[in-house]
Amino acid sequence: MDSFSVDEEAMRQFMPTAFGKQSRGANVQAQLEQSKRPPTTSGKALLSSYESSEDEDGEAPARDSDDDEDEDDEDEFPVSHELVLKTHERTITTTTLDPSGSRLVTGSTDCTLKLHDFASMTPTTLRAFKSVDPSASKGSANNETHPVHQVLFNPISPAQMLVVTAHPQAKILGRDGEVLIEFVKGDMYLRDMHNTKGHVSEVTCGAWHPTNRDLCVTAGTDSTLRIWDVNNKRAQKEVLVHKSRAAGSAGRTRMTAVTWGSPSQGGNNVLVSAALDGSLVMWSGEGPYNRPAGEIRNAHTPDTWTGGIDISSDGRLVVTRGGDDTIKLWDTRKFKQPIANVAHPSTSSQFPTSNIKFSPMSTNIITGSQTGHLHILNPATLKPDLVTPVTPGSALITVLWHQKLNQIVTGSANAETHVLYNPDLSNGGAKTVMSRAPKRRHIDDDPNLTMDLSQGLSGDSIITPGAGGPAPTSYAARHPTIGLTVSGKSRDPRRPHIPATTPFAKNNPDEKHVREHIPLSSMRDEDPREALLKYADMAKNDPMFTKAWKETQPETIYAELSDDEDDGPEKKKAKRKG
Known part of the structure; x- marks a missing residue:
């Protein structure tokens, strides 16, 4: 009886459970569990080191280091799960998401842009649907390529992207990567930068106007910021010349970072830029631009690359990440001294596009580190609320926290793009991708x-x-x-x-x-x-190509010579020569 039961069970497993066309479904919970990030202790070790340094200074610890509270912090931020994209071959220098959060664009030192569409990806098809070389010009025979410094979606018109490469001419690309506008290059032989129609040397960074879809700003190594109108590519709208006071600079320096922010509740917007001479300069976003509204000399150590800068959503705070291994917080209403200052190892000497960003509601600040960790900082004290490893052993260069998706996008030196999310806190994006059924191969x-x-x-x-x-x-x-x-x-x-x-x-x-x-x-x-x-x-005997005219071909008839022309034309020519 037992042997019969065993045979029946084997037959039941062999036979199909149903017939006909089967609907393909997805075990969403299992797929989400596969994308869950494994628990690590390296982030806790870094947090404990921060806390120990605070204890040595005699201050109260900023947070408790219990394991239960660590888990609560991870649940508070969208970092419990991740989606990894390996579409580039070299270092990821910049990432951007359109306002709706449906399209992700990444730039790299491999001189390409990768366009990812979350709506078309599945857990088994995590790839870019298009690769774009922004250096290529339509109808041009120039095959030079340049590393991508920055790419930014227009916050008002998502059909446009500002692309900055290691070239004097920035470009506006369409949503699908086609070149819409290429700004003009200035005359490098003119000394007065106010008289040039565009940048005369490499552009390092750029930003969109927070409320006007037609305006953007680019900063370059020619010591200028130039405000462009996308409807006029032949000349900039405004030129902001930064006169450096560093010794031996001849009044010029490189502009390393720029941001353009506006209070979310309305009000005057501000334009802030950092320079290689260590200064931090602030202009009124709507002008006049003949002189800055505020300037801080030696905001960071001179000749160090300050690549990260951002403005809070209320327009009052500015955070900078300098090449002097510091992160500083500034108040635009009292633009003289930093209100907070902490040590943070810099990566800008090797990766100039290393950035720092406020969270969507400015309740936190995020940035990467040389060790590949994501640091989520408290904006009041710049102390870390959470430190979590993303690409251990490989520098984390660019970060982005999207407001609508509530997901964090990171780019690293190992050419990996990580999209961090939490199934309970995030919406769409990577969560939608991992909720789809895998494509059958x-x-x-x-x-x-x-x-x-x-x-x-x-x-x-x-x-x-x-x-x-x-x-x-x-x-x-x-x-x-x-x-x-x-x-x-x-x-x-x-x-x-x-x-x-x-x-x-x-x-x-x-x-x-x-x-x-x-x-x-x-x-x-x-x-x-x-x-x-x-x-x-x-x-001659069997002509292949003229055989059709063999029977109808007329005979050649030449004119007969008259009595006066017996000598022929050749003898007449000879007589004339004689």
Whole structure:
């Protein structure tokens, strides 16, 4: 009886539980558990080191270090789960999300922008749908590429992106990566920067106007900030020249960071920029720009790169992260001395785009570290509320906290983009991706087992009989998977399908077909003169190309010479020469 029960159970497991088409569902809870970040102790060790330093100073600890409270802090911030994107090849320098949180764009030192759409990704297809080289210009033969310093979505018009590369000309790109505007380059031989129509040297950073969709500002190494109107690319609207007072600078220095903020409840906006000479300069966002509203000399140590700067949502606080291993908090109403100052190891000497950001409601400040940890700081004291590892051993360079998604996006030196979220606190974005059913893999999805014919053969190859196949002659032929999905389709949804057309219609003829069905095809392997002489008699007796006129061809009739012209034209020419 027992053996019968065992056989019946084996048969039940072998037989399907249902017939017909099965609906494909997703175990959302299991997928979310897979994306949960493992508990670590490195962040707690860093927090304990901060607390021990406070105890040595005689101050009360800012927080309790119990494990239960650590877990409560992790639940308070959207860092319990993560989504990892490995779409770049080099260091991630900048990240941006559109206001709706549906599209993520990342920039890197590999000179490309990667466009990610959360609506089209699944847990098994975490990839960018398009790669863009912002340095390439339409109709230009210049193939130079430049590292991407910064990319920012327009907060008012998400159809525009401000892209800053290591080049004097910033660009405005569309939502899908097409170049809309390329700002003009100034005359480098003019000494007065007010008279140049654009930057004369490399642009380092930029920012959008907080309330006007048509205005943006760029800062460069020519010691200027330039305000642009996107409707006029031939000249900037305003020029803000920073006159450095550092010794030996000749009045010029490099502008390293810029931010443009406005109070969320309304009011005057401010424009703040940092320079390589250590100064911090503030202008009124709406002008006049003939002189700054406030300037702090030696806000940070001169000749150190201050790459991180941001303004709080109420427009009152400015936080800076300097290359002198400090983070400082400033009050725009009393723009003289920092109201808070803490030590924080800098990464700007190696990664100039290392930034620092306020949270959406300015209740926290986030930044990265050389060790790959994410630091969430208290804006009142700049002490860490939470330190959590994201890419241990690899520097965390750029951070972003999106307001609508309530998710944190980080970019690291190991070319990884991490989207941190919490299923209970976050909305959309990475949470939506991990809630979808994984895509079923098909044998055609493996590019090693399929042949890419989506771009055809005529434009990318030369058919050479005897060569054993087509010879790739272009970049697209040598890299057939660039710009394509694993199934061979274009990643650009607007691009129509291109049929595989060749000079010989549908098929690519082999050597035998060419030799047997195409007349005179063997002449391509012979000396042209010998081949023509070999067919001279045959062409005379059986003309191939003029055979249709053989019967109807008229005889050639020449004019007869008269008696006065017996000598002929040749003898007349000779007489004239004599």
